[in-house]
Amino acid sequence: MPATTANSLPAFPSEAFDRLLPWAFSEDEGHGDITSIATIEESAVGRAHLLCKQSGVIAGLPLVERVFRHRGFHPSIELRCAEGADVESGDVLMTLHGSMQAMLVCERILLNFLQRLSGIATVAREYARALEGGNTRILDTRKTMPGYRALDKYAVAVGGGTNHRMGLYDMVLIKDNHAEACGSVRAAVDKVLARYAGTYTVEAEVRTLDELRSLLDSSVDIILLDNMDDETLREAVDIARAGAPRIKLEASGNMDLARAKRIREFGLDFISVGALTHSVKALDISLDILGEGRK
Amino acid sequence: MPATTANSLPAFPSEAFDRLLPWAFSEDEGHGDITSIATIEESAVGRAHLLCKQSGVIAGLPLVERVFRHRGFHPSIELRCAEGADVESGDVLMTLHGSMQAMLVCERILLNFLQRLSGIATVAREYARALEGGNTRILDTRKTMPGYRALDKYAVAVGGGTNHRMGLYDMVLIKDNHAEACGSVRAAVDKVLARYAGTYTVEAEVRTLDELRSLLDSSVDIILLDNMDDETLREAVDIARAGAPRIKLEASGNMDLARAKRIREFGLDFISVGALTHSVKALDISLDILGEGRK
Amino acid sequence: MPATTANSLPAFPSEAFDRLLPWAFSEDEGHGDITSIATIEESAVGRAHLLCKQSGVIAGLPLVERVFRHRGFHPSIELRCAEGADVESGDVLMTLHGSMQAMLVCERILLNFLQRLSGIATVAREYARALEGGNTRILDTRKTMPGYRALDKYAVAVGGGTNHRMGLYDMVLIKDNHAEACGSVRAAVDKVLARYAGTYTVEAEVRTLDELRSLLDSSVDIILLDNMDDETLREAVDIARAGAPRIKLEASGNMDLARAKRIREFGLDFISVGALTHSVKALDISLDILGEGRK
Amino acid sequence: MPATTANSLPAFPSEAFDRLLPWAFSEDEGHGDITSIATIEESAVGRAHLLCKQSGVIAGLPLVERVFRHRGFHPSIELRCAEGADVESGDVLMTLHGSMQAMLVCERILLNFLQRLSGIATVAREYARALEGGNTRILDTRKTMPGYRALDKYAVAVGGGTNHRMGLYDMVLIKDNHAEACGSVRAAVDKVLARYAGTYTVEAEVRTLDELRSLLDSSVDIILLDNMDDETLREAVDIARAGAPRIKLEASGNMDLARAKRIREFGLDFISVGALTHSVKALDISLDILGEGRK
């Protein structure tokens, strides 16, 4: 999913986003923006720039209008940057024109969202670029902020990452505890297939080469090679490719950009990185009001 | 607010937290944890440790039980660490005993919350320690994840930081745009006081020493010295202390731990740091299942 | 806040109002206005007057359109009176033109709201007029109907009153119980300042002149002189003005219009009156349908 | 419905009440009772009296516990008065024992509810007493605060009044506009019966004796004699009783206690009074904290 192709942009998760908006305003605006009410006339209008103050990838532009609309405001918005674009410090993302009070009330909320999503997309693209040219894709995890699953995964996809399962419900992922409860990871895989009759994709986590070998003649779709050192990981890939070329391979654990680059040669299908969404550094964006006038 | 005094712990924001829970389960569990349903018997019970894998400060322990309860589970929970405690890698935070399926369904949700809050508290305490012994306090901002305002600010307080205003509604903060709309920051301050008749605390942001001087005989309660370099900042404090010792002083902009230490001598009342909540690094915590049995 | 200045009208609390609307219709319309359904054709249209049948102050005009819109109706509305205007019996507030069924379904709901808000504004203005020319303002309290806080306080402001704190969260008000818990009202004031570091306005209630004196060199912003007789009240003001001219003074307890007039000379900043919102007399307003036609 | 018979007490409308509670706390407590948090230790406990400071009728006692429970508090509550009882100034309604913070956070909310409901019950009983001994009952109307329909009508019933229809949905009431749309009130009555086939009680409003006569051989169940002067009203009753003894009769318009007493001889079945719920005078009740201790 090359991030530079407009067509491949994921759909903005409007429904999930809109559910957060009432709380966003409730917790931030409460009974009113008392400062703006006292100092700015309701009829005052003005222009503002949404300005990027750091290089990175922009994700979340569609939310800006939704924030205003939710609050009953309708500024005119001139987009000057595409969703998913690489931006530099000083780039103007959009120009807004409308009620000054609207801009002041919505400023922090839209920035708080936009800075997180762009921060996620920025790092996802660093990984995607590091793996470019090979067949290995970068995956996200379920380590997202509760309430932000769809938004965080959207930002990963905007950055050029690939989304792993959305939740516990849309794909099977057999981990250590499941394997133990069934006696072995292979027993767990068989149990899952007996129950769901092939209606879900099945992935199983292995921690040793023996566990890996036990799955090669099963119907598992993906094997997750968890917490292996580089050497073991390379060997695991070789074993799996030889014994079951049909099965896809994912690596996880202790992953950072340097290691991702190092293991890109191993021939993995996926590398998953929890930090993409659990440790997000906000991209620095600000709303700069340019001037004002009277309606 | 020394974090080691049990009495000074803020109240856990249960209401705000509980509003997030339905979404947390809806987005993660959806129509069911299909892996656990297929591999683990509903009657299986087990024990687990909540284990810290990195040194830091723990914030959010009360949420663990709420997560289980919301989903209808009631594991027994033995606390082995106090809210706000400094922890080391390897420390067991609590021991859980109950349904295996319960623990697997709730694991990711409770960790996603707990790791964010503990990550915030950890950094807040680093700042608090850096300022210890002086009269300068570390403040948070409104740069929190929408929906997480109360939780993020709770974690700051657990770490030893002080909470700035909760939102736009409970304190006046006059910024550049408000000042411009009124002609000057002083005019904005006067307008605010005329309207609210002293029923709100009033803070005003200044960017120059002239703006600062214009407020010294006003009724403003706090002056925010925004984006000044060290030298200007020191001069600003001296001017304000001489002219209006009653007014409190806050510095913000380009703040990091090193700079906070550097300017602690200036005699500021507050230093505010957006990164405390807008760029959070999750503290590494895991739920390790220890064994299992039959009911 | 002179009610005759259009600019000073408070913003109608749309969000708080809109939350009440679903219940309003659910409890009143339920599964349908069975009388109108059976007797009036869905296509029938007509005109109606919103008519004032008693002199007073109108508050709540913006809600009329919201009631119709919430229910999916869009009558044309011609305003013939401004929010906050003084009206006489016989004055037409607005002319409506649209679906007859719409008007009959919405009539009672909009009148129930409008009559309460106008009733509150009417009495608030009586107090405001009684104090006109002096520096004493009339304040409301937290004695509002649960769910109506924002609406009731809006009506007070439309009438010319000033809003006291919105709730327990946006201003400190130390009462007898808090004082007792801390040993003295002064101790309570100091404790509050230590915790919030000046980020909230602090008011403290005193019942004796000694309590009053104990606060004069504190950082309290407002002192509430509660339940004092006229003589003590006058003395309290004199003591406070002499000892701490910076501190604002509020009187409460056993307040009615006559007493408010009597004590306006004392030089208080505020007089607060619970009855403004806890004992409201509806202003008599009716919706009179004028005729009808076919679409 | 004599209020002194325990059996005849209406059921407290818990569901309707509980829907108001989240808003009550949201608007009043918001992010926290900052005064109590700063001045009272979370572990402090105490005793309080709910004290009546004016004579009247108590309605709403069951809500007190619901308010505390909703907020997660469980004080022990010793009832010292029965729902619907006549009380005097100085009577203790209940004694509470529990967390001081709980009492301070819930105090205003429970009083705001209780004072309104008791205010309604007090006046309802004055009317009920005025009509005692005859066959005329006092009815309420739909002039209740939106969101409070069930609560306001509950209070009327506790006071000894009888509830008219709950809303537009559970009984037919043909008013002037419906009559006009059908050509005559009689035509409207017939149309209603044709549609509902007798599955709803049907009441029709008349304004003249001719209209009244036109209904005497119809299947209408109740006739509302609206806005008639005493003389016409008496004549209307005589005409109706002679021509259709089966039909019940209600009078409304310009009703106060004096007039209710005056017309009690006429033999009406019902007198309806909008002011019972649209213009409520709060009964003066307070929560007095008696002392405190340590847990």
Place this chain on the structure above:
Amino acid sequence: MPATTANSLPAFPSEAFDRLLPWAFSEDEGHGDITSIATIEESAVGRAHLLCKQSGVIAGLPLVERVFRHRGFHPSIELRCAEGADVESGDVLMTLHGSMQAMLVCERILLNFLQRLSGIATVAREYARALEGGNTRILDTRKTMPGYRALDKYAVAVGGGTNHRMGLYDMVLIKDNHAEACGSVRAAVDKVLARYAGTYTVEAEVRTLDELRSLLDSSVDIILLDNMDDETLREAVDIARAGAPRIKLEASGNMDLARAKRIREFGLDFISVGALTHSVKALDISLDILGEGRK
């Protein structure tokens, strides 16, 4: 209520319907229609027919647009059939033109609703036709799908049936258990009238001719003759008509179309049929996409 008269169509219960829509999409679309997202471009538009594949009665046409609108789609819709019309297999109900993804996402939801409502209307009309020409009407019951009460009853009315009470709240229906609790059905009737003073329609169920006779001089409005065989039923009608011609009569129990035809001569006012709504056979309707184009 002849279904062929446009005027007599009941109002579509929009509010009840709209409450179901969020769940409908939440449970069916979840985090997205992954098939359409991957195979159809967001910009693709097309035309579709809503096609009836079985003869019957159409109920629910207004819901089609609401389903699209709820999801933010606005296809153009050309109606080719009226609500309540008799349709044959092959009839086109409407032509749609708009986003292909919109049609695929909404298809199943709108069909699931429409097929149920049309299935109900179809059978209701079979009964209504069977009773045509007489004075007996077909009634529904409270045996509807929870959440679908208003919709199911709407469909019955579209088909030509008459709605019995909406719920437990808008009409009294004394059944066996109530009678037993009061000693006899007559005692229950009297108790009800004493309490509600004639403000609700009162129906009582009888199972024997003696019970029937005991009610003939009461104020009951309707008598339900439950589970009687044909012979007893005929006798019951004769007894009631002779003794109390004013009282309406309803029969229920073991009702099917054949029996309804058989007993139509008895002179009953109502026959109620639970199967109308508790055992619904979906009418076969499909959404056929006709072609597509590019925007």
Place this chain on the structure above:
Amino acid sequence: MPATTANSLPAFPSEAFDRLLPWAFSEDEGHGDITSIATIEESAVGRAHLLCKQSGVIAGLPLVERVFRHRGFHPSIELRCAEGADVESGDVLMTLHGSMQAMLVCERILLNFLQRLSGIATVAREYARALEGGNTRILDTRKTMPGYRALDKYAVAVGGGTNHRMGLYDMVLIKDNHAEACGSVRAAVDKVLARYAGTYTVEAEVRTLDELRSLLDSSVDIILLDNMDDETLREAVDIARAGAPRIKLEASGNMDLARAKRIREFGLDFISVGALTHSVKALDISLDILGEGRK
């Protein structure tokens, strides 16, 4: 999934069920069960049987207690039948003991749910029995009542059927329209795999043998043979088994019990039947109150 194995019972979808409960009571009880309120004392208690009046399969027993609990009632419940059991007319499903009013208020709601779910389970088991001994499983579809997806599918599983995908989100199903948009069904399959990288199970619908053949060397997991006559269906299975034994096969269209039996020899993996959930016949169950007493 043999229904007689207790272990294989699906988990009752409590969350989905509980969301329906507020509406169930709101639409049925509304402002109160006026009949029971007037005729039965609040303190009256009694016993009742939940009685099956028709042979079939019971699904939904866990909901009975949830209905009472939601309304605040806690009758004692003695189960006399297991979820999923085959029952005969006259079998007592459970014995209840508790408040008479509770049983009367909850009766219809719990029966409306229970009768639908048991009706679905009854037919699902007829299909499951018809296919017993072979390898073909019966599948449900997305033709469920909006809001009832989880409940309807639960009942299918209790009856012995297998659940197809839960919604549009958890499995890919390429239908005619998707194939057409991509040029061919094979192109659609490839496009899906390119996008999701094997993280979802992929099923594709074919209508001809040529379409079938085009998929045999693709990575599709399941092929749906739609609307084929028996002869073509048999040939399709033979072609697929010979060319791609790994791919699972499902048949749909014009399915009834007789045909299911006829084609069970063909060697299909799945037969899907929309009528399982779109045309449900309620199983006849009643709540019979046995007697009463005083508390």
